[in-house]
Structures are given as C-alpha cells and as structure tokens.
Amino acid sequence: MDEIKKVNELYFDKTTENILKELEKTRCEFWNLDRQSANFLNTLIKINNSKNVLEIGTSNGYSGIWILKALAETKGKLTTIEFWEKRQSCARKNFELCAPDVKVEPKIGSAIVVLEDILDEINKGKREKFDFVFIDANKKEYISYFNLIDKMLVKNGIILADNILSHYEKVQDYVNTLFENENYQSQILDLGAGMMLSRRN
Numbered sequence: 001m002d003e004i005k006k007v008n009e010l011y012f013d014k015t016t017e018n019i020l021k022e023l024e025k026t027r028c029e030f031w032n033l034d035r036q037s038a039n040f041l042n043t044l045i046k047i048n049n050s051k052n053v054l055e056i057g058t059s060n061g062y063s064g065i066w067i068l069k070a071l072a073e074t075k076g077k078l079t080t081i082e083f084w085e086k087r088q089s090c091a092r093k094n095f096e097l098c099a100p101d102v103k104v105e106p107k108i109g110s111a112i113v114v115l116e117d118i119l120d121e122i123n124k125g126k127r128e129k130f131d132f133v134f135i136d137a138n139k140k141e142y143i144s145y146f147n148l149i150d151k152m153l154v155k156n157g158i159i160l161a162d163n164i165l166s167h168y169e170k171v172q173d174y175v176n177t178l179f180e181n182e183n184y185q186s187q188i189l190d191l192g193a194g195m196m197l198s199r200r201n
C-alpha cells in the first residue's frame, strides 16, 4: 500500500505536487479530501470523459486541482461554488499555478442561491447542463442541492457526494432519496469519508 501511495504522490508535475503536498499539511483546517478520494474523483472524470463539471464546496482548491487535472485531459471546464471569499481566492491562486490552461468559473455565494441562478441560466439557454457534479459543502443541504442538480444534469451524468459515512445522520435524506429514485443508479463507497456515486439513467 505504501508503494501505491508513493506512485500517487508523483502523479503530476513538480509544481502541482508541491502545492498538493503543502495543502495536505493543513487538510483538517480546510476540510479537504484525502488523496485517495481525490485520485478517485480525478479518475472518474476521465473515465466518464466529463467536460462540464460542477463542484459545490471549493475550499482552498485541493479537490479542484484534481478536477482540473482531469479536465486538462478531457478538455472541459469547472464551475465551483464557495461562500467563503478568502478560501475561494486562495483556490483561484492554486488553480492558476497548477492548471493555468483549464477553464474555471469560481462562484462566490451560498450554494443554494448560486445553484438557483445557474439553473435559471440553463433554463434560459444561456448555459449548458453539467455532466459531472461533486458535492462537498453543507451536509444538511445535500438534499436541497440534489433537488436543483437533478434539473441540471445530463442523461448518463454523474453525481459524487462526499462525507456520506462520516456524516451519515446529516445526509440520510439525500442517501434515501437517491436510492429510491428510479432515475438514478447509486452506490456508497467506503473510500475516505464515504462517497456516494450516482449515475443518472
């Protein structure tokens, strides 16, 4: 397992690896993904050839860097939401250093309000639907995020939600709703803090 981790530590260019390593030192303060979960997120985007990714919960950009590295290959774009300006501006700097050529649209604001605005733009034909959504913000709001995301996800689109096992009580309604929804095929993965992977049929 240590050998496998060593391979993952040397995954990207030196600048990116150094920034990821620095961010990993303050992981608990900024509630970042663990490296294995981030690697899974990156791989999944590439497997699905996702090009229009939405992230809810930017923080300082740790998971965003992994998303952008995948989008560099699929030639896609990231839209990422955070209500804490300081964190979002830190994330922007990290994105610029690690993936300067990949399109990012950082959105500052409360996730539900921003999602409502995005949905409005989609309904008016000003913006395309997403093919991949990563949920990692307020656990109690996961179900509200889903009710909006459901209207902005393409057929065969993916939703990956973090902290499903670590915060099970808070996300229980999200989990039940997804499992009961016949439009989605879902699975909980015992990876990191527990992730729920859902694919829209």
Ligand SMILES: C[S@@+](CC[C@H](N)C(=O)[O-])C[C@H]1O[C@@H](n2cnc3c(N)ncnc32)[C@H](O)[C@@H]1O
Pocket: 030, 031, 032, 033, 056, 057, 058, 059, 060, 061, 062, 063, 064, 081, 082, 083, 084, 087, 109, 110, 111, 112, 136, 137, 138, 141
């Ligand atoms: C778990 S952290 C995200 C970590 C990030 N995905 C990573 O792995 O690097 C959750 C982030 O969501 C933000 N957040 C929480 N509730 C939010 C809300 N309702 N609207 C916007 N951002 C929110 C927090 O400020 C925090 O930075």
